[in-house]
Amino acid sequence: MRVQRLRIMNFRGVRDGVVDFPRHALLVGGNNAGKSTICEALDLVLGPERLYRRPVVDEHDFYLGQYLVHQAASGEQEDSGAEASVDAPASGSPKGDASDHPYGIIRIEVILADLSEAAERRFRGHLRRWSDVSGDFVDEDDSPSPEKADAEGTAWALPVAFVGRYNREEDDFEGGTFFVHPESEVHEEDATRLGAGLRNFTREDKRLCGFVFLRALRTGSRALTLQKGSLLDTLLSLAGDGAPEMWVDTLQKLQALAPPIGDIAQLKTIQREIQSRARRFIGLAPSQTTAFFASELTREHLREVVRLFVASEQSGHLLPFHRLGTGTINVLVFALLTFIAELKRRQSVIFAMEEPEIALPPHTQRRIVRFVRMEMGQAVVTSHSPYIIEQFESSDIVVLTREPGGRLRAKALEAGGVTARMMRTQRRQFAEAVLARAVLVVEGGTEVALFHAVSTALEAFSPPESYNHLDLAGVSVFNSGSDREVPRFGPVFAAMEKPAFAFYDNQTTPWSESDRAALATYRYAHEHDHAGVEQLLVNEVPIGVQRAFLDRAASRVDYPETRKHSPSMDDDEVRRLSKEVLVARKGEAFAYSALLIESCTRREDLPSSIVTMLVAIDEEFGDEESLELDAGRENEATKPAASSE
Numbered sequence: 001m002r003v004q005r006l007r008i009m010n011f012r013g014v015r016d017g018v019v020d021f022p023r024h025a026l027l028v029g030g031n032n033a034g035k036s037t038i039c040e041a042l043d044l045v046l047g048p049e050r051l052y053r054r055p056v057v058d059e060h061d062f063y064l065g066q067y068l069v070h071q072a073a074s075g076e077q078e079d080s081g082a083e084a085s086v087d088a089p090a091s092g093s094p095k096g097d098a099s100d101h102p103y104g105i106i107r108i109e110v111i112l113a114d115l116s117e118a119a120e121r122r123f124r125g126h127l128r129r130w131s132d133v134s135g136d137f138v139d140e141d142d143s144p145s146p147e148k149a150d151a152e153g154t155a156w157a158l159p160v161a162f163v164g165r166y167n168r169e170e171d172d173f174e175g176g177t178f179f180v181h182p183e184s185e186v187h188e189e190d191a192t193r194l195g196a197g198l199r200n201f202t203r204e205d206k207r208l209c210g211f212v213f214l215r216a217l218r219t220g221s222r223a224l225t226l227q228k229g230s231l232l233d234t235l236l237s238l239a240g241d242g243a244p245e246m247w248v249d250t251l252q253k254l255q256a257l258a259p260p261i262g263d264i265a266q267l268k269t270i271q272r273e274i275q276s277r278a279r280r281f282i283g284l285a286p287s288q289t290t291a292f293f294a295s296e297l298t299r300e301h302l303r304e305v306v307r308l309f310v311a312s313e314q315s316g317h318l319l320p321f322h323r324l325g326t327g328t329i330n331v332l333v334f335a336l337l338t339f340i341a342e343l344k345r346r347q348s349v350i351f352a353m354e355e356p357e358i359a360l361p362p363h364t365q366r367r368i369v370r371f372v373r374m375e376m377g378q379a380v381v382t383s384h385s386p387y388i389i390e391q392f393e394s395s396d397i398v399v400l401t402r403e404p405g406g407r408l409r410a411k412a413l414e415a416g417g418v419t420a421r422m423m424r425t426q427r428r429q430f431a432e433a434v435l436a437r438a439v440l441v442v443e444g445g446t447e448v449a450l451f452h453a454v455s456t457a458l459e460a461f462s463p464p465e466s467y468n469h470l471d472l473a474g475v476s477v478f479n480s481g482s483d484r485e486v487p488r489f490g491p492v493f494a495a496m497e498k499p500a501f502a503f504y505d506n507q508t509t510p511w512s513e514s515d516r517a518a519l520a521t522y523r524y525a526h527e528h529d530h531a532g533v534e535q536l537l538v539n540e541v542p543i544g545v546q547r548a549f550l551d552r553a554a555s556r557v558d559y560p561e562t563r564k565h566s567p568s569m570d571d572d573e574v575r576r577l578s579k580e581v582l583v584a585r586k587g588e589a590f591a592y593s594a595l596l597i598e599s600c601t602r603r604e605d606l607p608s609s610i611v612t613m614l615v616a617i618d619e620e621f622g623d624e625e626s627l628e629l630d631a632g633r634e635n636e637a638t639k640p641a642a643s644s645e
Contacts, residue, residue, distance in 0.1 A: 001113075001208075001209055001210065003042065003046075003350060004112065004157060005018065005021065005110070005111040006018070006021070006038065006041060006108070006109070008038070009101045009105075009107045009108070009109075010066075010101065010106050011061060011062075012034075012060075012061060013032065013034065013063070013402060013406060015063050016101070017034065017408025019398065020135070021378070021380065021398070023378055024376075024379045025379070025381070026382075026389060026398065027382045027383075028383065028399055028400065029399060030474075033400040036354060037408075039215075039354055041108045041162075042211065043352070044057075044108055044175070045160055046209050051203075052228060056174065057164040057175055061164070062106060063103070063406055067104050104165060106164035106175070107162070107164075109159065110160050111130065112209065113155065116348065118208065119208055119209075126158060126160075126181050127181070128158075128181050129149045129154050129155070129156060131153055132153040132154070132155075133152075158179075159179070160179055160201045161178055161180050163175065178195045179201050183197045184197050207237075210348045210377065211349075211352070212351050213352045213353075214353045224307075224308045224322075224333070225304075225306070225307065226303045234340060235339060251297050251298075257294065260291065261294060262292040264292075307322075308321045310328075334367075334368050337351070349378075351378065352380040353372065353379070355382055355383055355384065357383055357387065362387040369392070384435055386428055386431035386432050386435065389430075389431035389435070390427040390431045394413050395412060395413075397412070399412075399496065399497075413434065422492075432478075433498065435476070436476035437498075437499070438474065438475045438498060438501070439475065439476050439478050439493050439500045440470070440478065440617065441480050441489050441490070442477060442478070443479075443482055443483040443486055443503075444479060445479055445588030446534075446586050450537075450593040451503075452594070453591075453594035453597035453598065454606055454610045454611065455470045455614055457598075457600055457606055458606060458611060458614055461603035467614075467615070468621065470614070473618065475501075475621075479588075483505045486519070487502075487518035490520075490522045491518050491521050500521070501523055502526065503525075503526050504528075505527070505533065506529055506531055524616055524620070526613055532583075536609055537582060538578045539575075540607035540608050540609060542604075543571045543574055545605050546574050546596070547565060550574070552595060558590060
């Protein structure tokens with residue numbers, strides 16, 4: 001079983017949004033794009049224990065905090081709570097505008113596909129035929145037919161939903177989960193009931209779905225407790241019967257501790273004083289009237305206080321798990337996940353995980369992702385780590401953006417022009433670009449090192465807050481491999497809705513018409529005036545800086561087998577030697593271009609072409625309104641032309 005589609009209405013920062021999921025989904029996007037909201041929404045619908053949390057939702061779970069029902073168009077208040085019916089479309093289909101759904105009611109719809117035989121039997125009265133071809137239910141068609149229902153690419157799917165609202169009469173929030181299909185006739189006396197006309201989607205139903213949600217471990221102190229819905233509690237429920245007897249037996253043993261806790265001398269004194277003084281005012285039992293126990297002797301209290309202790313190899317001393325390092329806790333959680341996968345018979349788990357990279361080294365990140373992809377029926381992962389992202393195929397990556405008005409948009413990365421071949425050959429670069437707010441495309445490793453170095457120097461030489469470093473602006477520098485490859489990536493990043501910039505050498509061969517069209521998709525594509533970046537540097541960096549650079553470079557073990565700088569050299573000789581050294585040690589690995597920039601002592605020493613490009617990028621991102629990801633637009637007329645023949 002897996003999640004086919006999710007629709008969110010009026011939940012958190014999302015007024016309306018639809019996400020289609022591949023078998024495994026990596027959700028990426030900027031901060032506040034909606035990644036955590038999607039995971040929380042799935043948990044509200046599918047989490048077996050989620051509805052038992054009180055309150056189920058609160059004021060901050062409603063879009064813009066508007067939990068009193070009113071119509072978005074008029075803004076007039078209407079009756080709310082128990083007097084408001086759930087009048088959102090009952091269908092799991094995302095068709096229809098968000099205005100069809102009232103403010104003040106949270107509705108989250110999930111369509112489950114790839115159902116097991118057991119699920120089809122259990123839910124047979126609630127299933128609908130789903131078409132992968134149309135991306136909708138077959139019976140949404142005005143004229144459905146048996147042929148369409150049995151056509152290739154159709155299968156049974158289960159639409160379910162969570163509905164939450166504020167109940168004015170109870171002055172409380174309420175929520176429930178329901179089968180969306182079929183919707184029965186609602187009698188007048190039931191019209192105001194939450195989920196009127198729909199059958200409850202129960203905890204037992206959800207357990208068959210196998211949904212497990214691991215939140216980011218910044219809140220993971222709960223993951224290894226026995227609280228409801230924790231990983232250890234999930235293991236207890238999956239491991240078999242006997243949990244009720246376990247709690248009873250444990251509570252009896254706590255009560256019958258030998259010797260009792262109350263036999264401690266200091267506590268016995270307190271008990272005697274309580275008994276003698278209390279008898280003056282109230283009647284107490286003739287025998288033992290007070291006692292001390294290790295807990296309140298209820299299973300819920302034990303769930304709160306029982307903790308897993310772990311001894312590290314270094315000390316051998318048992319400590320509560322939350323006193324260990326965050327990375328160790330993450331690995332412990334990973335170990336529990338392997339156990340859950342085995343108990344669930346592996347491929348039957350829908351597993352959502354937030355930011356598995358927290359406090360984990362890259363090799364552990366890769367191992368965790370490989371495990372969940374191989375062993376879970378479906379993995380839904382959020383991440384900011386390129387080491388996580390590069391483990392997913394391009395078709396698995398879903399890029400999220402949140403538009404003004406609370407509309408959430410989700411787009412498969414592959415739909416943005418990133419082919420599987422591109423992802424395999426330039427996986428790390430694309431992983432970083434996916435996470436970036438914008439991309440600067442250059443033609444080689446020398447330029448990658450150079451732009452980072454000039455950006456660092458420009459930040460140091462500029463007044464405070466007058467220039468934003470590329471890293472601070474969230475701009476990723478992308479190596480296209482050569483100047484003739486630069487046009488190729490413009491449409492790719494435009495389709496991904498990433499603002500993109502390009503910087504490349506002066507071209508002796510005119511661009512083709514298709515290349516010029518591709519270059520026009522960049523926000524700013526700059527062709528500098530030099531035959532190569534090394535020529536740019538020797539022409540634009542002062543000769544004194546070049547002399548200092550050559551003296552520093554001569555002491556490096558990787559200095560090329562050529563002559564070294566001498567004070568007797570004239571300026572032209574210095575330029576020729578600088579270019580020779582830079583060409584001999586091209587690329588990001590040698591970073592000789594960065595070494596040259598590090599020899600600059602003031603802003604005026606920096607190469608003007610690079611500075612102009614960086615300032616243009618900074619100005620583009622200086623205005624908050626310009627951060628909307630509309631990178632597909634053509635260059636503005638006021639900016640330099642993309643190229644010249």
